Amino acid sequence: MPAVVAAGLTKFGKRKEGVLELAAEASLDIVSKFAHEIDLVIVSNSYSGEFNGTSGLNNLVTTYLSMDNVPSFRVDNTSGSGGTAIAVANFMVRRFKRILIIGVEKMSERNTRQVTKVISSLLPEGERAASLPSLAALMAKLYMKKYEASRESIAQVAVKNHFNGALNPFAHIQKRVSLEEVLSSPVIAEPLRLYEYTPISDGAASLLIVDDQEAESFTDKPVYIKGVGMSSDTSYVTERQELTAIPSVREATAIAKREAKVDRVDFAELHDMATILEIVQSEEIGFFKRGEGWRGVMEGITELGGEKPINPSGGLNSKGHPIGASGVAQVVEAFLQIRGEAGQRQVKGARTGLTLSMAGFGNCSTVLILGDEP
Amino acid sequence: MISCSCGFIGSERRALCPRCGSRDLKEFDPESGVVVETWKLNVTPEGLEESYYLVLAEVKGVKIILTSTEPVQGEVIIQGGKALKRGVG
Numbered sequence: 285m286p287a288v289v290a291a292g293l294t295k296f297g298k299r300k301e302g303v304l305e306l307a308a309e310a311s312l313d314i315v316s317k318f319a320h321e322i323d324l325v326i327v328s329n330s331y332s333g334e335f336n337g338t339s340g341l342n343n344l345v346t347t348y349l350s351m352d353n354v355p356s357f358r359v360d361n362t363s364g365s366g367g368t369a370i371a372v373a374n375f376m377v378r379r380f381k382r383i384l385i386i387g388v389e390k391m392s393e394r395n396t397r398q399v400t401k402v403i404s405s406l407l408p409e410g411e412r413a414a415s416l417p418s419l420a421a422l423m424a425k426l427y428m429k430k431y432e433a434s435r436e437s438i439a440q441v442a443v444k445n446h447f448n449g450a451l452n453p454f455a456h457i458q459k460r461v462s463l464e465e466v467l468s469s470p471v472i473a474e475p476l477r478l479y480e481y482t483p484i485s486d487g488a489a490s491l492l493i494v495d496d497q498e499a500e501s502f503t504d505k506p507v508y509i510k511g512v513g514m515s516s517d518t519s520y521v522t523e524r525q526e527l528t529a530i531p532s533v534r535e536a537t538a539i540a541k542r543e544a545k546v547d548r549v550d551f552a553e554l555h556d557m558a559t560i561l562e563i564v565q566s567e568e569i570g571f572f573k574r575g576e577g578w579r580g581v582m583e584g585i586t587e588l589g590g591e592k593p594i595n596p597s598g599g600l601n602s603k604g605h606p607i608g609a610s611g612v613a614q615v616v617e618a619f620l621q622i623r624g625e626a627g628q629r630q631v632k633g634a635r636t637g638l639t640l641s642m643a644g645f646g647n648c649s650t651v652l653i654l655g656d657e658p
Numbered sequence: 659m660i661s662c663s664c665g666f667i668g669s670e671r672r673a674l675c676p677r678c679g680s681r682d683l684k685e686f687d688p689e690s691g692v693v694v695e696t697w698k699l700n701v702t703p704e705g706l707e708e709s710y711y712l713v714l715a716e717v718k719g720v721k722i723i724l725t726s727t728e729p730v731q732g733e734v735i736i737q738g739g740k741a742l743k744r745g746v747g
Contacts, residue, residue: 395704396701397701397702397703397704398704400701400702400703400704401703401704401705404703408669408670409670410669410670410722410723410739411670411723412703413702413703413706413710413712413723413725413739414699414712414723415699415701415702415703417699417701418697418699418712421697421699422695422697422712422714425695425697426695470700471698471700472699472700472701473697473698473699473700473701473712474697474698474699475697520668520669520670522669522714522720522721522722522723523668523669523670523720523721
């Protein structure tokens with residue numbers, strides 16, 4: 285069973301540094317300490333070609349870090365790249381004993397509409413005019429209608445996540461917002477508004493993953509990857525039977541929990557590209573029954589001090605979403621939470637956590653269960 | 659859209675029929691559909707209009723996404739990925 289023994293993170297946001305500098309910022313502490321022990325580098329990145337005019341990013345990163353002879357490759361699975369990279373490392377750690385994962389994305393060189401065009405290219409031709417944010421808006425409309433959910437409950441996710449993000453020094457947006465502010469911010473795609481979507485962020489995150497047999501020689505507080513679940517669904521989103529559910533999340537969670545032999549977790553880091561996604565995902569990971577996630581938000585169950593905290597980091601919604609870095613950064617957050625090192629946003633008694641890294645609109649989901657013992 | 663002799667109808671092109679595995683899929687342009695939901699997008703991908711309505715419409719039991727310059731309901735005519743009110747265009 286692999287273990288995370290070290291982690292690094294940059295501040296997310298609009299950064300002046302380039303993609304290589306960000307990758308280095310997140311990983312230099314690990315590389316300085318363990319460079320000669322690292323057998324493989326996996327770079328999680330989706331759009332260095334489109335956003336930065338850069339190909340072969342993994343080799344450029346290893347050379348920039350003066351690890352010229354360490355094998356490396358890049359994993360691209362759109363927004364789910366980070367989770368996929370960790371899943372790949374999980375399977376490869378028996379051969380390459382010490383694997384450095386670096387998730388990085390530099391997005392702010394493009395404006396919002398350019399970024400939207402690039403990301404929409406993962407949709408089939410007939411759906412590209414829709415864009416992912418508008419599919420989330422459609423989900424919100426259908427969810428409210430089907431379950432009689434209040435509009436406020438969806439917006440409240442942004443209030444909660446901005447509260448958490450304000451406690452996270454690495455978050456892109458570090459200010460609290462009120463329900464009124466969320467509901468009066470500009471409409472992006474009806475009915476969802478600006479504060480209900482993730483911002484466009486630059487950033488990087490890194491993890492050192494080793495086999496559990498030697499984990500304690502690196503740190504006295506390893507965090508174990510107890511279960512990994514991956515599941516996919518059609519890229520043709522409108523062909524799905526149900527547009528108020530994300531079955532790949534449910535399936536990936538079931539696989540991960542089965543492998544981890546875990547029924548419940550103390551917190552979850554979910555893929556809240558839009559507020560409604562957190563609610564639907566909270567149902568798919570089993571925190572709530574279908575159609576009841578919105579009630580959980582209104583009752584405060586998913587708040588930091590609640591019974592089932594979600595996105596203590598601020599989530600993609602407030603922390604930011606540098607595409608290739610996000611899934612890695614979720615595990616950095618789980619690493620800190622489980623070690624009791626999350627500062628003001630620490631979830632009390634956190635020993636087991638779940639992360640969800642999601643590609644496209646649930647086209648591929650990777651769920652990880654992490655804990656403080658093997 | 660695509661159709662297969664086994665009865666499968668899909669929203670987008672595929673190399674193989676997901677139901678029977680046939681490679682003999684026929685592409686066709688839908689002529690009309692029924693609106694399931696419509697909503698406005700204000701931040702659109704570069705290269706497209708700056709704002710438009712999106713339409714989730716059902717055609718032969720399959721849902722597809724169309725665009726429109728105005729909110730539409732009921733049955734619509736489909737031309738080049740756009741939903742038009744009946745009697746227009």
